[in-house]
Amino acid sequence: MKRTTIIITSLVLIVFCLYLVKSAISAEQRFEGVKLNIACVQWATFTKSLEYAKQLGKEMGMEVTVNWYPWDALREKLLLDNKVKSQAWDLVYVDYKWVGEFAKFGVVEPLDKYMKDPKIVDKSLINPSDWLPSSAPPTTYKGRLIAMPTGSSFITLAYRSDIFSHPEEKKNFKAKYGYELKAPQTYQEFLDIATFFTRKKGESLMGAPLDEDFYGASHSNKAGDFLWHDYICYMVSSGADIIWEPKTMKPTWNSPTNIAVGKLYAEVAKTCPPGHNVMSSGESTSWFANGKVAMILEWADRIIGVCENPASSKIIGKFEYGLNPSWKGMEKVRPHATMDGTSPLGIWSHSKNKLAAYKLLEKLVSKDTQRRLILDPGYAYPSMLKSLFNEPEVRKRYRYADLIRQILETKVYVFLHPLDPIYPEALNIASLSVSEVLTGQKKVEESYNEVQKKLEELFKKAGYIK
């Protein structure tokens, strides 16, 4: 009897151990042979992170293929593929301006289905409580997370600290404007400083004659999203609506506040380099990196990737990061308004491999992967994990880490793009309006009043207003 008991107990234990081992192996090997297709924009932020995704997928037994598309073409492609219920994709890039459309037309699947299921989620890999507070909201639609943030990059001020701290420049600025030269706290100060530093070849800068023109600021004013990302920071900080009043859905493009924003923005544009009205963010950042501009408002990852890269920057060690300016009078209501770009990836709603896609995302956003990624010299995109920014190696790699803490402590106003499906079309119309002003085709009031009528017609046709 005793012998029998021992044998049976041993057998049970062996079977149990085998079951545990099998479960552990199965958790990975159930994805053996799975082929995952990712549709993504070919931005520097993704070229490295999706290399890691391929490697992670390989470790899980998957074959991960990335298909690159230009940003504006990707939206059209995904919407059309969704219409025909194509099964071509498993993970797709979800720009936060597309969130409303993608959610409404069922392009991607909400992630809470996986994240709230204890049988699926691996809490050792994914910890939303460690995310920056601004990471989830841009891709949350009606309370459901529809795309996973894989990084974080705020629109940030960068300015030439060497110029700003030069004694002669400080003295001359104070004499002219009556206050100390420092990182601008308001957009009005931003304009003053940009105007002050816009100088012609031969004029003096930091006590030496310039061998070419120097500019006070740089904005990427190419009509469409490039212009919009710069303009919207001014607009939101002033208290103006983003194109329409959210409760009544009535367009407010020609509101007195937005007209004031348009006028100030047009004045700042006079201090920008030539060609600014057809510049993309990359071109605008490279002007700053080449030491020809005093200040820039740009995505942090671009500044880190270009201006802190010895191969592309002439200003390493000569610039500092700062919080975005506020609008005078709105400092307490919308302090240092900015956006968080989170490089979101969503699960394609017609994918045959949704679970595999989710598990790959989990691994990609895990602390271990994020740490390896953001310490990779070829990567410039900060993480959305708060705890990483306290680690000494990360702080050393990213001077920007201190700004993240400042953003958290100051509780800057982080705004979202509207999630309504009409947004892309309304944005297109509005950005053309700003572009008309910047190219001198129309005055601000004239353009904004005309566009207000166009927007009202658009909203009436769409049934939002009568």
Next chain:
Amino acid sequence: MDMMKKYLRSSLFLFLAPALVYLFIWRIVPVFYTVYLSFTEWNLLKANAPSWIGLDNYIYILSDGRFFNSLKITILFLILATAVEVIAGMGIAVLLDRKIRGIEVIKGLYLIPMLITPVVVGTIWYIIFHSKIGPLNYLLMVVGISPVKWLDSPTTALYSIIIADAWQWTPFVVLLVLAALQTVSVELYEAAKMDGASATQLFRFITLPSIKRVLLIVAIIRGMDAFRIFDTVFIMTGGGPASATEVASMLVYRTAFQFFKLGYASAMVIILLCVISAFTWIYVRTLRI
């Protein structure tokens, strides 16, 4: 004999049938479908099928300033680009129509731009015209001329695109005009020279009348192509700055594939079709082809 005729007629029809079927399915049917769609509202994302709205799209177009702006830009582009290409093409063809050593090689080299895809042409000229890194502004500065905002300014952007288009398609005009010049009898020139005609008179009274029909046909072909321009504009300016180079085809593309309003885009297409047909008819009637 009757049987023979019948047999020949049936054979003729059988041989033509594949081409006729192709033409019907891929040319005629889409036109009729587009006409039908122009009377419907169909947002591809929101609805699975078009819904009939009668003339609403056309009524809306009448008040659509953006459409009329794009039409104005397209017509301006058509007239200027066609004029430049035909005049320059004719001049170059006359210059190349001589028997000198190496002329065949020069002719071959000159035709290369025509073989390059419009997207590549747009990219090449985007770089050439670039304010900061473009060689054109650099050369201007070397000779003491201020840099020009070729693609940045609404005043110059369209002309910059015309230059790129002319660079690519003038060789096409040269090719056709050169072929036409070969049909002009040499004796006419000899007789005129014997009568003391100058080079200008030879050109005006012999060459030009002889190639007039070909010039007309070339102008119509280039005009129709210029009306449809898209790739070069898309690459060089994207329709900007603001909407200074937003040609009609770009607006149709945006309406159909960025805003997914197929009904409205179809109405625009039908109106553009009517405009170009009217242009061609007036042109042909005026010059009596």
